[in-house]
Amino acid sequence: MSKKFSQPHLLGIKDITRDDIELVFETADNFKAIINRPIKKVPSLRDVTVANIFFENSTRTRISFELAQKRLSADIVNFSASSSSVSKGETLIDTVNNILAMKVDMVVMRHPAPGACQFLAKHVDAQIINAGDGTHEHPTQALLDAYSIREKLGGVKGKKVVIVGDITHSRVALSNIYCLKKLGAEVMVCGPTTLIPKHIESLGVKVEHDLMKALNWCDVANMLRIQLERQEIKYFPSLREYSMLYGLDKERLDKLNKEILIMHPGPINRGVEITSDVADSKHSIILDQVENGVATRMAVMYLLAGQQG
Amino acid sequence: MNTKVILEKKQFDITIDRLCFELIEKHGDFSNTAIVGLQPRGIYLSRRIYKRVSEILNSKKVLYGELDIAFYRDDYRRGNEQIVPSEMNISFNVQDKNIVIIDDVLYTGRTIRSALDALTDFGRPNKVELLVLVDRRYSRHLPIQPDYTGISVDTRANDKVKVEWKENAKNDLVHILTN
Numbered sequence: 001m002s003k004k005f006s007q008p009h010l011l012g013i014k015d016i017t018r019d020d021i022e023l024v025f026e027t028a029d030n031f032k033a034i035i036n037r038p039i040k041k042v043p044s045l046r047d048v049t050v051a052n053i054f055f056e057n058s059t060r061t062r063i064s065f066e067l068a069q070k071r072l073s074a075d076i077v078n079f080s081a082s083s084s085s086v087s088k089g090e091t092l093i094d095t096v097n098n099i100l101a102m103k104v105d106m107v108v109m110r111h112p113a114p115g116a117c118q119f120l121a122k123h124v125d126a127q128i129i130n131a132g133d134g135t136h137e138h139p140t141q142a143l144l145d146a147y148s149i150r151e152k153l154g155g156v157k158g159k160k161v162v163i164v165g166d167i168t169h170s171r172v173a174l175s176n177i178y179c180l181k182k183l184g185a186e187v188m189v190c191g192p193t194t195l196i197p198k199h200i201e202s203l204g205v206k207v208e209h210d211l212m213k214a215l216n217w218c219d220v221a222n223m224l225r226i227q228l229e230r231q232e233i234k235y236f237p238s239l240r241e242y243s244m245l246y247g248l249d250k251e252r253l254d255k256l257n258k259e260i261l262i263m264h265p266g267p268i269n270r271g272v273e274i275t276s277d278v279a280d281s282k283h284s285i286i287l288d289q290v291e292n293g294v295a296t297r298m299a300v301m302y303l304l305a306g307q308q309g
Numbered sequence: 310m311n312t313k314v315i316l317e318k319k320q321f322d323i324t325i326d327r328l329c330f331e332l333i334e335k336h337g338d339f340s341n342t343a344i345v346g347l348q349p350r351g352i353y354l355s356r357r358i359y360k361r362v363s364e365i366l367n368s369k370k371v372l373y374g375e376l377d378i379a380f381y382r383d384d385y386r387r388g389n390e391q392i393v394p395s396e397m398n399i400s401f402n403v404q405d406k407n408i409v410i411i412d413d414v415l416y417t418g419r420t421i422r423s424a425l426d427a428l429t430d431f432g433r434p435n436k437v438e439l440l441v442l443v444d445r446r447y448s449r450h451l452p453i454q455p456d457y458t459g460i461s462v463d464t465r466a467n468d469k470v471k472v473e474w475k476e477n478a479k480n481d482l483v484h485i486l487t488n
Contacts, residue, residue, distance in 0.1 A: 044381075047386065305386060
């Protein structure tokens with residue numbers, strides 16, 4: 001009973017330990033059972049107020065966090081940059097301190113600048129959960145991805161996971177690499193040379209540029225979206241060409257002599273990185289990921305909130 | 310630290326048997342009654358009672374579940390220790406059932422209060438009763454009393470009552486640690 005989450009915040013998977021991740025998973029198992037009951041709510045966080053601060057668009061993550069908070073009975077305030085005083089020139093610290101002055105205990109933040117959450121954690125007095133900071137990390141996504149693999153394959157250790165697509169601009173990729181490596185999985189990244197960062201091997205991952213080879217190697221394929229909004233220059237000639245070389249379609253899947261799990265963090269660009277028939281096939285666990293997202297986020301917030309008295 | 314044994318192997322089995330017969334006296338064939346053990350420490354007792362009641366009734370239909378109260382505790386965020394949840398397993402419909410909650414030691418009554426909250430999230434039971442192995446008298450913080458008691462003891466606040474089970478220690482044993 002003396003297990004404890006080692007960090008006061010969840011800023012990135014890089015900062016947390018394997019034990020922390022396992023603790024989140026064990027706790028999430030309980031929450032998954034709860035969100036499948038007729039009464040999907042527990043009173044654990046009824047004295048906690050959480051601010052969801054989103055400086056970038058989000059559907060899944062935001063709704064997932066909000067549902068997780070509601071099912072823990074927390075009070076919540078939502079804030080998005082477009083409808084706020086940020087457009088009047090207020091700084092990040094001022095914005096957040098003003099929110100905290102209204103007695104908020106926890107902040108869930110998404111921000112386009114890498115490191116924004118670290119910066120905030122240093123300067124304000126609240127628990128911070130990173131809901132995606134630019135091209136840096138998206139820790140809860142990695143936790144729910146690994147949790148989904150554990151659920152479907154019975155464990156993560158020794159499993160082979162390939163992350164396909166825009167590795168350079170993807171916070172999901174970086175968090176997933178840290179998380180999967182900590183749990184003892186083998187990780188490969190696959191994509192065009194221009195979208196794979198130099199020296200990524202130093203994180204202990206394999207690099208492959210041929211999608212078929214990568215698919216033949218893996219147990220799980222995590223297909224990422226091309227992040228056009230973060231690409232200031234052209235990294236490949238056309239989406240059509242990218243799709244021909246790195247898009248996952250039924251034909252490629254049928255050529256494999258084994259079954260693999262297909263994951264996608266959303267939002268899907270159907271017909272680009274993944275075709276509709278694959279996204280909706282029985283191999284795809286995309287909607288399980290979404291369901292698990294609520295349970296893992298409940299676990300993270302429950303464990304973090306428990307540290308404060 | 311002195312330790313005084315208050316319940317030993319032989320007495321232990323007799324006590325559990327007596328509790329089972331008391332339950333059967335009240336609940337008959339258990340057709341509308343379910344046994345619910347409280348995680349993490351009440352389940353050793355509840356599993357034994359479930360097994361013994363099923364043996365005595367020669368029935369395989371006795372309803373049994375285990376309830377975790379971690380998310381319902383009133384001291385969350387008020388202590389230093391992280392409260393880690395245990396497995397919850399209630400696979401029957403609680404609605405309109407008679408429920409016997411089972412825990413090892415009844416002390417302040419706060420665990421039972423949380424258990425009542427947790428239980429009602431599964432439905433509205435017809436009746437809820439409480440069975441404990443050890444009742445620490447005169448130490449309640451809430452108006453909660455057991456319906457079935459293995460043994461009652463008078464203790465001081467800084468005493469500790471420890472229940473050991475074959476399943477998690479060497480022997481079945483209840484002892485009091487006093488400073």
